[in-house]
Amino acid sequence: MPDINMIPEHAERIRSYLLAHSPDAVVSRELWSCSAGTYSSFREVIRARKQQQLHLQAAAAGSPAGGGLLGAPGRLPRAAASPHSLPxxxxxxxxxxxxxxxxxxxxxxxxxxxxxxxxxxxxxxxxxxxxxxxxxxxxAGPAAQxxxxxxxxxxxxxxxxxxxxxxxxxxxxxxxxxxxxxxxxxxxxxxxxxxxxxxxxxxxxxxxxxxxxxxxxxxxxxxxxxxxxxxxxxxxxxxxxxxxxxxxxxxxxxxxxxxxxxxxxxxxxxxxxxxxxxxxxxxxxxxxxxxxxxxxxxxxxxxxxxxxxxxxxxxxxxxxxxxxxxxxxxxxxxxxxxxxxxxxxxxxxxxxxxxxxxxxxxxxxxxxxxxxxLPPPSPTSPTSTxxxxxxxxxxxxxxxxxxxxxxxxxxxxxxxxxxxxxxxxxxxxxxxxxxxxxxxxxxxxxxxxxxxxxxxxxxxxxxxxxxxxxxxxxxxxxxxxxxxxxxxxxxxxxxxxxxxxx
Incomplete structure (x- = not known):
């Protein structure tokens, strides 16, 4: 059972960890199976959590917020960017x-x-x-059919x-x-x-x-x-x-x-x-x-x-x-x-x-x-369609x-x-x-x-x-x-x- 006296900062870190390590949970949220409130607001919360986690990782690695892990000032790496920011x-x-x-x-x-x-x-x-x-x-490996x-x-x-x-x-x-x-x-x-x-x-x-x-x-x-x-x-x-x-x-x-x-x-x-x-x-x-x-x-x-x-x-x-x-x-x-x-x-x-x-x-x-x-097409002639x-x-x-x-x-x-x-x-x-x-x-x-x-x-x-x-x-x-x-x-x-x- 979760601790009712848990401080909000610890709860936020737990949520960020679960979202980062459970792709199934992210997909379930996107499919409305376990969301609460409006999806737009929930999506913004998840996006903010991911950005916060990136900044925490950059600080732990000793890199400034504008460089190192983030690559360039104000830019996120491709693998960690928000899905909405990619074409x-x-x-x-x-x-x-x-x-x-x-x-x-x-x-x-x-x-x-x-x-x-x-x-x-x-x-x-x-x-x-x-x-x-x-x-x-x-x-099963790539050889499995x-x-x-x-x-x-x-x-x-x-x-x-x-x-x-x-x-x-x-x-x-x-x-x-x-x-x-x-x-x-x-x-x-x-x-x-x-x-x-x-x-x-x-x-x-x-x-x-x-x-x-x-x-x-x-x-x-x-x-x-x-x-x-x-x-x-x-x-x-x-x-x-x-x-x-x-x-x-x-x-x-x-x-x-x-x-x-x-x-x-x-x-x-x-x-x-x-x-x-x-x-x-x-x-x-x-x-x-x-x-x-x-x-x-x-x-x-x-x-x-x-x-x-x-x-x-x-x-x-x-x-x-x-x-x-x-x-x-x-x-x-x-x-x-x-x-x-x-x-x-x-x-x-x-x-x-x-x-x-x-x-x-x-x-x-x-x-x-x-x-x-109408007869079916000949399988040997693609142009017959x-x-x-x-x-x-x-x-x-x-x-x-x-x-x-x-x-x-x-x-x-x-x-x-x-x-x-x-x-x-x-x-x-x-x-x-x-x-x-x-x-x-x-x-x-x-x-x-x-x-x-x-x-x-x-x-x-x-x-x-x-x-x-x-x-x-x-x-x-x-x-x-x-x-x-x-x-x-x-x-x-x-x-x-x-x-x-x-």
Whole structure:
């Protein structure tokens, strides 16, 4: 038990010591798991403690406060500087490739790390396969290789989404053939414990409910969001988001503790409030919608949607929304008033094939039956993804760097058809609107949307990673940003090791 008579100076030294020698505690504070009060004030306290500790170390070494350990008057060494004082290009530098996995035969369509774990991830492929990857511990040495387990094939077509339960005990996957599978992630064999099949529609997105992972939320090609009870396989409820027969599809989905956010192929963001009864989800109530395409432009389908409980730039929850036309939107969410408003929009050059051919998965004129005849791409021809026969992985599916929204500004990671992985700062503006690549670079050519979006602000490229030999189809971050996973159209998964600066 701590001494109640401890003087404040001793308590401050103990806190400084614990923060300096426990990186896990620092990450937990940043993730709001054990913070008190506002995060801004807590962050300033930690920063002051670190600076005080540096001055104490300099005094103990016999160096003046302006030199010796500090290197230069008023400057801190790079390894001890505050994270906020370093540019994004330094903070998001990488040591290189940690692992390269070439187990899959088809294009990787979805990647997801386990909750609060950086040594476990899963991915799905265009041929319906599900893989689980367990990374070796750091003590195993550099020669240790990841353990890859392929689950029994349950999906007849491309896997559209994979999601982990909050305790990592179950894994959810949904496929284009209208199949939903729940896997026992604790079993080394990764068995399927629940399967649901709806042959009349295609499942385009899916996710566990954040509070109760016995419920799975699925967006369909029929313009509906369906809630399934994974315990018994029964349909809990179905909600028609778009008018029946309109051809509008629910293409992206995410949820918070109180709301479900949906994006459709008409470029509209829908908000549904979760009404609870005896701590169980009773029903979803529509509360609002937000049109995202630019005025005067055709509707752009929503391809990715990610909910962030806090963003330092807006001091509120936000939604990262990616559109097929190359737009990245940061939407400020007010869950108390059930409203959402567009905070900023940036344009990134879309993949050249995606700008020339609109994916049938998000096209208003297509249906699940028309896409069933599309053959998968040849794994030996990376350029085959530029044809109309391989539309499913041309959709822009970026991912937000998890800690960037807490530390500074939102940084977005996405893959392009030029085989590169880009990290961009969406709050910085780049005015390179010429015919070339430019500082806001991304994919290859801009196609027919370049002229229409010439006046739209583009984000600034922070880091470019090159290791793939085929178009990059999916990216995912671990919770502590120590690892970045990127996958391509020939089934290769690359794990990038981020530099440890602190």
């Amino acid at each position: 994004a290009t330094v903070k998001y530098s990488f040591e290189g490739v940690k692992h390269v996995l070439a187990e899959a035969a088809g294009a990787v369509t979805a990647v997801s790390f386990a909750a609060l774990r950086s040594d476990l991830l899963a991915f799905g492929c265009s041929d319906g396969e599900i893989w689980r990857v367990a990374l070796p511990p750091a003590a 990841p353990t890859c387990i392929k689950a029994r094939k349950m999906h007849g077509r491309a896997v559209q989404a994979v999601d982990w339960a909050y305790d990592n005990s179950q894994l959810l996957s949904v496929g284009l053939d209208g199949s939903l599978c729940v896997w026992d992630a604790t079993d080394p064999a990764l068995p399927c414990i629940r399967s649901i099949y709806m042959p009349t529609t295609a499942f385009l997105c899916g996710r566990f409910h954040r509070v109760n992972f016995s419920l799975a939320l699925v967006g369909t090609s029929g313009g509906t969001v369906e809630v399934y009870n994974c315990s018994n396989g029964i349909l809990h409820s179905r909600y028609q988001v778009a008018q029946a027969g309109s051809g509008v599809q629910v293409t992206a989905l995410d949820s918070s503790n109180h709301h479900v956010f949906l994006g459709d192929s008409a470029g509209t963001l829908h908000l549904f409030a979760c009404e609870m009864q005896q701590r169980q989800l009773s029903r979803l109530r529509p509360t609002g919608r937000l049109r995202l395409p630019l005025p005067g432009h055709p509707p752009a389908p929503v391809t990715a949607l990610q909910y962030l409980p806090f963003c330092r730039a807006t001091d509120s929850p936000v939604l990262m929304v990616a559109l097929q036309d190359g737009s990245l939107c940061i939407v400020r969410a007010n869950e108390t008033r059930h409203t959402a408003e567009l905070h900023l929009r940036r344009f990134i050059p879309p993949p050249s094939a995606a700008s020339a051919v609109v994916s049938p998965l998000v096209s208003q004129a297509s249906s699940a039956s028309s896409t069933s005849s 530029s044809s109309s026969s391989a539309p499913s992985w041309l959709r822009l599916r970026p991912s937000v760097c998890p800690l960037s929204v807490i530390h500074d500004v939102p940084l977005i990671t996405y893959g392009s058809d030029d085989t590169s992985v880009y990290i961009v700062d969406v709050t910085a503006r780049s005015f390179s609107t010429g015919a070339g690549g430019g500082a806001g670079g991304g994919g290859g050519g801009r196609g027919s949307v370049a002229g229409a979006a010439a006046a739209v602000d583009r984000p600034l490229t922070v880091t470019v990673l090159k290791a793939h030999r085929a178009p990059v189809t999916a990216v995912a971050w671990s919770f502590d940003e120590s690892l970045l996973a990127s996958a391509d159209a020939v089934g290769t998964l690359v794990l990038w090791q981020r530099c440890l600066l602190f």
